Amino acid sequence: MNTMNSLTFPGNLIVMRHSERLDQVVPNYFASLDNPSYQRTDCNMKPGLPVNRDLEHYRYDSPITSNGEHIAKLVGRELDLMNLVPDIIYSSPSLRCLQTAEIVAKMSGSKSLIRVESCLFENIESYPANIPTFLNEEQMKKFMIEENFTPLLPANQLFDQYESTEQYNIRIHSVLKRVLKLGENLDKPSSTVLIVAHASTVDMAVGLLRDCPRLTTDQDLYKIGDKIPYCSTVLLKKKQEKWIPSHSLPFITSKMFTNRPDYEFIERS
Numbered sequence: 001m002n003t004m005n006s007l008t009f010p011g012n013l014i015v016m017r018h019s020e021r022l023d024q025v026v027p028n029y030f031a032s033l034d035n036p037s038y039q040r041t042d043c044n045m046k047p048g049l050p051v052n053r054d055l056e057h058y059r060y061d062s063p064i065t066s067n068g069e070h071i072a073k074l075v076g077r078e079l080d081l082m083n084l085v086p087d088i089i090y091s092s093p094s095l096r097c098l099q100t101a102e103i104v105a106k107m108s109g110s111k112s113l114i115r116v117e118s119c120l121f122e123n124i125e126s127y128p129a130n131i132p133t134f135l136n137e138e139q140m141k142k143f144m145i146e147e148n149f150t151p152l153l154p155a156n157q158l159f160d161q162y163e164s165t166e167q168y169n170i171r172i173h174s175v176l177k178r179v180l181k182l183g184e185n186l187d188k189p190s191s192t193v194l195i196v197a198h199a200s201t202v203d204m205a206v207g208l209l210r211d212c213p214r215l216t217t218d219q220d221l222y223k224i225g226d227k228i229p230y231c232s233t234v235l236l237k238k239k240q241e242k243w244i245p246s247h248s249l250p251f252i253t254s255k256m257f258t259n260r261p262d263y264e265f266i267e268r269s
Contacts, residue, residue: 006185007183007184007185008087008183008184008185008186008187008188008189008190008191009180009181009182009183009184009190009191010088010179010180010190010191010192010193010238011189011190011191011192011237011238012084012190012191012192012193012235012236012237012238013179013180013192013193013195013205013209013235013236013237013238013243014079014084014086014192014193014194014195014233014234014235014236014249015194015195015197015201015202015205015206015233015234015236016075016100016104016194016195016196016197016202016231016232016233016234017196017197017198017199017201017202017225017228017229017230017231017232017233018064018068018092018094018096018097018099018100018196018197018198018230018231019064019065019068019069019071019072019096019099019100019103019230019231020064020065020067020068020071020230020231021062021063021064021065021068021096021230022044022045022058022062022063022064022065022068023058023059023062024062025042025044025045025065026041026042026044026045029041029045030055030056030058030059030062031059037055038055043066044065044066044067045065045066046063046064046065046066046069049063050063050095050099050142051095051135051139051142052139053133053135053139056133057133058095059130060127060130060131060132060133061094061095061096061132061133061134061135062095062096063095063096063099064096064099064100068096068099068100068230068231069099069103071230071231071252071257071259072099072100072103072104072107072231073103073107074231074252075104075107075231075233075252075259076103076104076105076106076107076108077107077108078249078250079104079107079108079194080107080108080109082248082249082250084108084192084235084249085108085109085110085192086104086105086108086110086112086192086193086194087110087112087184087186087188087191087192087193088112088115088179088184088191088192088193088194089101089104089105089110089112089113089114089115089193089194089195089196090114090115090116090117090120090175090179090193090194090195090196090197091114091115091116091117091120091195091196091197092116092117092118092120092121092122092196092197092198092201093116093117093118093120093121093134093135093155094121094122094132094134094197094198095134095135097120097196097197097198098114098116098135098143098196099143100196100231101114101194101196102114102143102144104194104196105144110194112146112194113144113145113146114143114144114145114146115146115149115151116140116145116146116149116151116155117149117151117152117175117179118151118152118153118154118155118157118158119151119152119153119158119171119172119174119175120172120175120195120197120198120201121155121158121197121198122197122198122199122200122201123163123165123168123200123221124158124159124163124168125163125165125168127159131159134155152174152175152178165215165216165217165218165221166215168200168216169204169208169215169216172200172201172204172205172208173204173208173213176204176205176208176209179193179195180193180209180243190238199224199225199227199228199229199232200216200221200224200228202228202232202234202261202266203216203220203224203227203228203265203266204216205234205236206234206236206245206266206267207266209236209243210243211242214268214269227261227262227265227266228261228262228265228266229257229258229259229260229261230259231252231259232259232260232261233249233259233261234249234261234266235248235249245263245266245267247263
């Protein structure tokens, strides 16, 4: 029987924003729903949709683009080259996060299944009138999901009541504390954990795990995606019970795009 002393605890925490989402590239595609079936209108749209479900469900739970797939592959490859292959992977229930997490897992060579943690979903105030329809249990089987994992809260309860921005911080902090205190049966001194979620998740992880925790405010959330672009990836390393951001991960840069987060923003007081 394993004891606490034989369990492996996280030494590296990688927090990542999902890759490029289709509804931001072709904004009105799923909103119009004039077409009875999926038809590509842009070369950045993938040849098909990832799961068989009503097109209406993609309207508020968008898939990633072809370009998004490529960017996620570059991140996964870099984690492999940096010897930061994830031992454990968590994902928001959003389709774009699941797709990103699976691509990174495959490209990095990770053997981890994906733990879908509903409480990693972004601030529910972003959806004042329209609740996203997440993948159901059968649709989840299209991905490398750890089926026995139990999230802090079922996905269908996320929108049961109003949540303030302060409560959103508390929710994410609860997930982070759970993830970092969970020991695993791994034959190594410490583990590397990957969380794939949203721009605000990246910011909150850096802020909430500091020596003096810093909350993310309503003002911070405004256009936070501009400061934490698609596939922004932050590495936090454990040092004497503290989680310190490391700037050692290389960025993806092209003439019109970078996944480099605004470190001045995420490391603010």
